[in-house]
Amino acid sequence: MTEELGKTVDHESPEIHEREHHVVSPRIYIMILIALLVGTAITVWASYVDLGEWHVAPGLNIFWNPIVALAIACTKATLVVLFFMHVKYGTKLTKLTVGAGVFTFLVLVGMTLSDFFSRAWGRW
Amino acid sequence: MEAVETHQHAHPPYQRHHFETYAQQNDATNFAMWLFLLTEIMFFGGLFTAYLIYRNWYYPAFVSGSHQLNIPLGGLNTLLLITSSFTMAMGVWCAEMRKKGALVLCLILTFVLGTGFLVVKTFEYKEKIEKHHVPGFHYSLQSFLAPETDEAATAAHDKALPLDMARHTEVYFSLYFAMTGMHAMHMIIGVAILAFMIVRAQAGAYTTGHVTFVENFGLYWHFVDIVWIFLFPLLYLISRH
Numbered sequence: 001m002t003e004e005l006g007k008t009v010d011h012e013s014p015e016i017h018e019r020e021h022h023v024v025s026p027r028i029y030i031m032i033l034i035a036l037l038v039g040t041a042i043t044v045w046a047s048y049v050d051l052g053e054w055h056v057a058p059g060l061n062i063f064w065n066p067i068v069a070l071a072i073a074c075t076k077a078t079l080v081v082l083f084f085m086h087v088k089y090g091t092k093l094t095k096l097t098v099g100a101g102v103f104t105f106l107v108l109v110g111m112t113l114s115d116f117f118s119r120a121w122g123r124w
Numbered sequence: 125m126e127a128v129e130t131h132q133h134a135h136p137p138y139q140r141h142h143f144e145t146y147a148q149q150n151d152a153t154n155f156a157m158w159l160f161l162l163t164e165i166m167f168f169g170g171l172f173t174a175y176l177i178y179r180n181w182y183y184p185a186f187v188s189g190s191h192q193l194n195i196p197l198g199g200l201n202t203l204l205l206i207t208s209s210f211t212m213a214m215g216v217w218c219a220e221m222r223k224k225g226a227l228v229l230c231l232i233l234t235f236v237l238g239t240g241f242l243v244v245k246t247f248e249y250k251e252k253i254e255k256h257h258v259p260g261f262h263y264s265l266q267s268f269l270a271p272e273t274d275e276a277a278t279a280a281h282d283k284a285l286p287l288d289m290a291r292h293t294e295v296y297f298s299l300y301f302a303m304t305g306m307h308a309m310h311m312i313i314g315v316a317i318l319a320f321m322i323v324r325a326q327a328g329a330y331t332t333g334h335v336t337f338v339e340n341f342g343l344y345w346h347f348v349d350i351v352w353i354f355l356f357p358l359l360y361l362i363s364r365h
Contacts, residue, residue, distance in 0.1 A: 023220045024213075024217065026217055029210060029213045030210075032210075033206065033207070033210040036206045036209075036210075037203065037206060040203065040206065040356075043356075043357055044195065044199050044361065047195075047360075047361035047362065047365060048365060049365060050365040065364075065365055066357075066362040069357035069358075070354075070358075072357070073354050076353045077353050080209065080346050080350050080353070083213075084209055084342070084346045084349075085342070085343055085346050086339075091154075094154060094158060097158045097159065098158060100162075101161070101165055104162075104166075108169065108173075109169060109172070109176075112177075113176065113177070116180075
């Protein structure tokens with residue numbers, strides 16, 4: 001029992017490090033490739049269809065076409081990051097790095113856009 | 125002094141002296157590569173934000189501008205790039221499995237697909253140059269002031285824009301060339317590194333268990349793919365319906 005505990009707690013031992021190194025199988029890569037190709041087909045098809053708009057408030061309309069296109073693009077990007085770039089099987093440090101990067105990016109874009117959209121609010 | 129001499133390093137030749145294990149070295153290099161990619165996210169993110177804001181500002185100009193792009197060519201390039209990402213991922217797998225021949229084949233396929241992307245992009249740029257859609261002194265407003273004279277504009281049922289709005293199509297094409305140009309520059313650098321890697325892989329450099337370089341180049345290549353995954357809908361698709 002104590003031996004088992006000792007093994008699991010000892011993260012610095014080389015054998016455990018070696019075991020953590022995950023090789024992603026080609027089968028998963030092929031599945032991701034198919035998903036990405038299907039996503040591309042859907043996004044091209046959806047761009048020719050008028051998906052309409054959502055009247056949130058007077059003077060504030062949200063068009064569905066760009067939202068759908070960006071949602072598909074985000075899904076495809078997530079698949080690439082998780083599987084092609086091995087983040088799903090990566091270390092916690094890698095996951096934290098990627099998460100922090102995306103979060104910082106969204107904060108910067110979000111704050112810029114919120115300033116842009118709200119600076120002249122009600123004065124147009 | 126004796127103690128130092130008797131201290132044995134049972135590690136492969138490619139492991140640097142200051143790392144405890146090869147896995148630690150690989151993790152550290154991987155982390156550095158991701159940090160570099162984060163700076164790239166911020167770099168392209170600035171361009172994307174500028175695009176979003178100007179698109180809202182000069183919406184009719186951006187719609188007419190995007191109608192000048194060729195969706196079949198853009199779609200073909202998306203297929204080429206996604207497939208090249210797949211062959212690159214397979215290349216990393218081949219390196220891990222120490223399959224030298226298969227690794228060289230994967231790298232060559234990635235090189236060919238990447239070059240194919242650049243060739244298609246060249247044809248698109250050539251058309252823009254011929255139609256005087258490159259921002260600058262020779263920029264022409266004809267496609268936007270008289271859409272009936274323009275094939276692409278007629279196909280998209282464009283209406284003539286007022287002069288001030290038509291002039292803002294130049295902003296659309298400035299961003300188009302800045303974003304696709306920066307992306308293409310990353311592709312050119314990637315293809316050049318791939319050519320170097322093909323030679324090294326043939327010499328057996330990446331199938332000794334030392335896969336860090338192939339792995340991290342794969343990260344770069346996939347990142348460039350992701351940028352295009354966002355560029356394609358934003359520049360070509362969202363104003364089409």
